[in-house]
Structure formats: C-alpha cells, structure tokens
Amino acid sequence: EVQLLESGGGLLQPGGSLRLSCAASGFTFSNFAMSWVRQAPGMGLEWVSAISSNSGSTYYPDSVKGRFTISRDNSKNTVYLQMNSLRVEDTAMYYCAKAPQRELRGTLFDYWGQGTLVTVSS
Amino acid sequence: QSALTQPASVSGSPGQSITISCTESSSDIGGHDYISWYQLHPGKAPKLIIYDVINRPSGISSRFSGSRSGNTASLTISGLQAEDEAEYYCSSYPTSTISVFGGGTKLTVL
Numbered sequence: 001e002v003q004l005l006e007s008g009g010g011l012l013q014p015g016g017s018l019r020l021s022c023a024a025s026g027f028t029f030s031n032f033a034m035s036w037v038r039q040a041p042g043m044g045l046e047w048v049s050a051i052s053s054n055s056g057s058t059y060y061p062d063s064v065k066g067r068f069t070i071s072r073d074n075s076k077n078t079v080y081l082q083m084n085s086l087r088v089e090d091t092a093m094y095y096c097a098k099a100p101q102r103e104l105r106g107t108l109f110d111y112w113g114q115g116t117l118v119t120v121s122s
Numbered sequence: 123q124s125a126l127t128q129p130a131s132v133s134g135s136p137g138q139s140i141t142i143s144c145t146e147s148s149s150d151i152g153g154h155d156y157i158s159w160y161q162l163h164p165g166k167a168p169k170l171i172i173y174d175v176i177n178r179p180s181g182i183s184s185r186f187s188g189s190r191s192g193n194t195a196s197l198t199i200s201g202l203q204a205e206d207e208a209e210y211y212c213s214s215y216p217t218s219t220i221s222v223f224g225g226g227t228k229l230t231v232l
Contacts, residue, residue, distance in 0.1 A: 004167070045160075045168075045211050045223040059219045095168060106215025107223060108158050110179060112168040 002026040002111045004096045009116030020081040022096030030074040033099035038092035053102040086120045124148040126224035133230040139200040144212035146193045154216045157195040162209040207231040
C-alpha cells in the first residue's frame with residue numbers, strides 16, 4: 001500500500017524558515033517524481049514544487065521561486081521542502097504527492113499524503 | 123498559462139447524477155488529453171479519480187466518469203451517495219511544467 005506521511009509543519013513568524021519532510025513507503029521511491037501541493041484556508045490547490053526521480057529536474061512557480069527548495073534522498077525514501085523567507089500568504093496545508101512516472105508530469109498525481117499544516121503569523 | 127474555471131458549488135440528492143464542469147480559458151483543452159480530477163475530503167488524503175480526461179484509476183468506482191467537449195471537461199457522478207460529498211478539483215497538465223488546478227467545486231449531497 002502506497003503511503004506518504006508528511007511532517008514538519010508548525011506555527012512560525014513571517015521571515016522564518018521551515019523544512020517539511022515526506023516519508024514514502026509501499027512503492028519504489030527512486031522511480032517516481034514527487035511534488036508538493038498546498039491549499040490555503042478557503043482557497044484552491046496550488047502546485048508549489050516538483051522534483052524528478054533522479055533530482056535532475058525541478059519546478060517552482062513564481063510565487064515561491066527563490067524561497068522554496070525541493071530535494072529528495074532516495075536512500076531514505078524521503079522528499080523535502082525547505083521553505084525560507086516565509087510570508088503570511090504561505091499559510092496552508094502542504095501535501096506531498098507522487099507522480100506516476102520518473103519525470104515531472106505537471107499536476108498529475110496518483111497518490112497524496114494527508115498533509116501538514118504550516119501557519120505563518122505574527 | 124490557461125486558467126480552469128469550475129462552479130463553486132453543486133448539489134444533488136442521493137441516487138441522482140451530477141456533473142461538474144471545468145472550462146479552460148483558452149482553446150488548448152480541446153487539443154490535449156491531459157485532464158485529471160481529484161476528490162478532497164476534509165482531513166483525508168486527496169484522491170485521483172480521473173486522469174487523461176476519461177480514465178479511472180484502479181479501485182475508483184465506475185460511478186465516476188470523465189468527458190470533454192471542446193474546451194470544457196466534465197466529471198459526472200452517477201448514483202450519488204452521501205460519501206461523495208467533498209471538494210472536487212480538475213487539473214490540466216499538457217506539459218511537464220505547464221500545469222494548473224481549477225478553483226474547486228464543493229459537492230453537497232442533500
């Protein structure tokens with residue numbers, strides 16, 4: 001059974017940093033691209049980062065480019081999201097999501113985690 | 123990048139069928155087969171229910187079906203059940219990085 005377990009969320013002040021983790025199990029992690037998707041309170045889904053299976057390709061939208069960094073450790077079956085210079089508008093539930101192939105496949109994700117909540121507030 | 127427009131809410135009674143539309147702002151949606159639909163229940167992991175416009179992943183009920191007409195994709199849920207009450211999002215993924223979610227639709231089962 002595919003499982004994605006996010007951790008690392010919390011409450012922090014604007015300008016702070018946080019690293020989210022997503023531990024994967026139930027599939028050959030090193031064969032699939034991974035992403036992070038967020039949902040702000042009362043808002044829709046936003047794709048915020050992606051990384052290919054071998055870390056050769058990454059994606060960030062303009063809203064987080066230069067502040068967020070996605071990485072993965074295939075030996076630990078874990079994908080990370082380093083978030084710096086956090087803003088109030090980064091407050092959201094952050095979901096880890098698995099792509100059905102090695103390379104980035106846009107917003108096609110066949111499995112998701114339950115999410116971890118990040119709250120940025122002064 | 124195109125935007126995807128969904129109705130904010132739809133509702134239906136148990137046993138009925140409902141359809142949620144997803145309209146792309148440009149004509150691109152009619153030119154590719156890369157539309158997916160996700161179901162979100164509060165506190166649960168989102169679930170892929172339709173991909174490539176019409177395909178259902180293994181384990182997804184046949185009550186869920188996808189279609190497309192021109193630049194509008196649609197998700198139809200037949201035999202509505204209380205457990206179908208959720209948020210539904212479409213997404214378009216024509217390339218590896220040109221990709222977007224719709225605004226989401228809240229389905230209420232009356």
